[in-house]
Amino acid sequence: MAQAQTLYEKIWNAHVVDQRDDGTAIIFIDRHLVHEVTSPQAFEGLRMAGRKVRRPDLTLAVPDHNVPTTPRIDAQGNRIPIADPESRAQLDALERNAPAFGVPYIDATDPRQGIVHVIGPEQGFTLPGCTMVCGDSHTAAHGALGALAFGIGTSEVEHVLATQTLQLKRSKSMEIRVEGDLPPSVSPKDLILHIIGQIGAAGGTGHVIEYRGEVFDQMSIEGRLTVANMSIEAGARAGLIAPDDATFAYLKGRPMAPKGADWDAAVAYWRTLKTDDGAVFDKSVVIKAADVAPSVTWGTSPEDVVPITGNVPDPQSFADASKRAAAEKSLAYMGLTAGMPLNEVAVEHIFIGSCTNSRIEDLRAAAAILKGRHNAPGIKSALVVPGSGLVKRQAEAEGLDRIFIDAGFEWREPGCSACLGMNPDKVPSGERCASTSNRNFVGRQGPGARTHLVSPAMAAAAAVTGRLSDVRTLI
Numbered sequence: 001m002a003q004a005q006t007l008y009e010k011i012w013n014a015h016v017v018d019q020r021d022d023g024t025a026i027i028f029i030d031r032h033l034v035h036e037v038t039s040p041q042a043f044e045g046l047r048m049a050g051r052k053v054r055r056p057d058l059t060l061a062v063p064d065h066n067v068p069t070t071p072r073i074d075a076q077g078n079r080i081p082i083a084d085p086e087s088r089a090q091l092d093a094l095e096r097n098a099p100a101f102g103v104p105y106i107d108a109t110d111p112r113q114g115i116v117h118v119i120g121p122e123q124g125f126t127l128p129g130c131t132m133v134c135g136d137s138h139t140a141a142h143g144a145l146g147a148l149a150f151g152i153g154t155s156e157v158e159h160v161l162a163t164q165t166l167q168l169k170r171s172k173s174m175e176i177r178v179e180g181d182l183p184p185s186v187s188p189k190d191l192i193l194h195i196i197g198q199i200g201a202a203g204g205t206g207h208v209i210e211y212r213g214e215v216f217d218q219m220s221i222e223g224r225l226t227v228a229n230m231s232i233e234a235g236a237r238a239g240l241i242a243p244d245d246a247t248f249a250y251l252k253g254r255p256m257a258p259k260g261a262d263w264d265a266a267v268a269y270w271r272t273l274k275t276d277d278g279a280v281f282d283k284s285v286v287i288k289a290a291d292v293a294p295s296v297t298w299g300t301s302p303e304d305v306v307p308i309t310g311n312v313p314d315p316q317s318f319a320d321a322s323k324r325a326a327a328e329k330s331l332a333y334m335g336l337t338a339g340m341p342l343n344e345v346a347v348e349h350i351f352i353g354s355c356t357n358s359r360i361e362d363l364r365a366a367a368a369i370l371k372g373r374h375n376a377p378g379i380k381s382a383l384v385v386p387g388s389g390l391v392k393r394q395a396e397a398e399g400l401d402r403i404f405i406d407a408g409f410e411w412r413e414p415g416c417s418a419c420l421g422m423n424p425d426k427v428p429s430g431e432r433c434a435s436t437s438n439r440n441f442v443g444r445q446g447p448g449a450r451t452h453l454v455s456p457a458m459a460a461a462a463a464v465t466g467r468l469s470d471v472r473t474l475i
């Protein structure tokens with residue numbers, strides 16, 4: 001009998017083009033997503049070497065990081081110029097390079113435009129069992145559909161464009177098994193924040209994580225994307241969730257998904273993509289779902305997580321000296337004092353968006369809290385930035401835009417927005433933001449900005465109360 005294999009091993013083995021004795025392998029890449037930040041030098045490299053893009057049909061480009069989220073077309077139908085010269089240069093380069101190299105391109109005014117990790121699944125470009133790369137660390141998100149997806153650097157982007165392969169060393173495998181059901185009002189974002197809090201920001205280093213357990217069987221594809229997206233914040237190379245009927249139902253009929261007999265053949269193959277009984281992981285972690293509460297970060301690493309009912313930790317409580325020093329620095333940056341209850345921390349800004357939490361379910365969850373309520377007087381800005389034009393359109397069809405606008409939110413165009421300070425959406429220095437994004441690093445939302453990572457419902461709760469708040473008190 002064939003040896004029992006993990007899902008990761010199955011996908012890896014199906015893509016090895018050449019195996020070297022030193023452990024490295026050449027892997028075929030099925031899907032390559034391209035955005036404007038990590039591609040200009042890669043295309044330039046091809047140009048200098050006189051090379052073409054090997055498989056434009058397996059490549060898809062979209063601008064997202066630098067695009068402003070204010071209107072892009074004026075009343076006369078003309079494109080509104082990008083003010084920042086660096087942003088403009090990157091966006092212009094992608095707009096030139098994609099057609100020059102024959103790469104399919106969704107431009108900033110296309111209704112399908114959005115964050116690269118939102119549009120991949122949405123277009124059916126992301127498929128179970130495929131290897132997928134992008135010059136972007138949150139490529140892990142696509143593992144939610146059972147794709148082996150990971151971020152690469154610009155020189156690797158050039159390599160994949162030129163050859164459709166990548167030289168890699170096999171990662172170790174890690175199982176995160178979540179046992180039991182999540183309590184009411186606890187979201188996939190709370191779960192992944194809790195997991196990172198438990199295993200640490202380096203807990204997954206060198207590993208590909210597979211998330212297992214009934215919680216994931218019951219979780220929507222949007223929720224799975226939120227979880228897999230943050231695998232990189234646990235240090236992992238990638239995150240995987242085995243594809244199932246929910247995955248197939250999500251993908252069926254999407255523009256780039258297989259059709260007809262190809263679809264049936266694909267589904268038959270995808271059904272084999274699960275970890276065999278008896279397969280061995282290099283590392284296993286068990287998480288009890290009942291322990292997960294609505295969560296919030298207090299520091300400058302995604303591992304700095306506590307339940308919203310908790311307090312800012314005392315740096316002295318960390319056994320490790322370097323952790324103690326890091327916590328002291330974090331508290332100084334965040335303007336917090338040890339022992340302070342998290343739900344007394346006032347916020348001035350709310351950001352609902354990013355590739356972690358900008359899909360339709362995220363907007364529904366936030367709108368459910370905001371309906372009939374208004375932002376607290378202390379809220380200076382509240383942005384809701386749909387992950388794609390199609391999410392935006394769907395939300396508008398459901399009337400969610402009205403709920404957000406009536407509550408005092410700005411309803412924006414799709415893009416990375418305030419997830420990182422690469423476009424005009426920034427949090428002012430020294431001010432505090434409840435954010436549905438994935439990174440609370442120093443300066444992430446702008447120099448001096450203080451970020452608290454939360455779920456969409458928790459961001460909405462913070463908006464209406466003006467402080468970090470337990471969403472369960474508003475239901």
Ligand SMILES: CC(C)[C@H](C(=O)O)[C@@H](O)C(=O)O
Binds near residue numbers: 135137
């Ligand atoms: C700009 C890009 C390369 C970067 C990444 O790799 O993730 C960004 O998307 C981020 O989230 O920090």
Ligand code: SF4
Binds near residue numbers: 064115356438
């Ligand atoms: S939304 Fe944020 S995390 Fe996602 S790709 Fe954009 S900048 Fe990176």
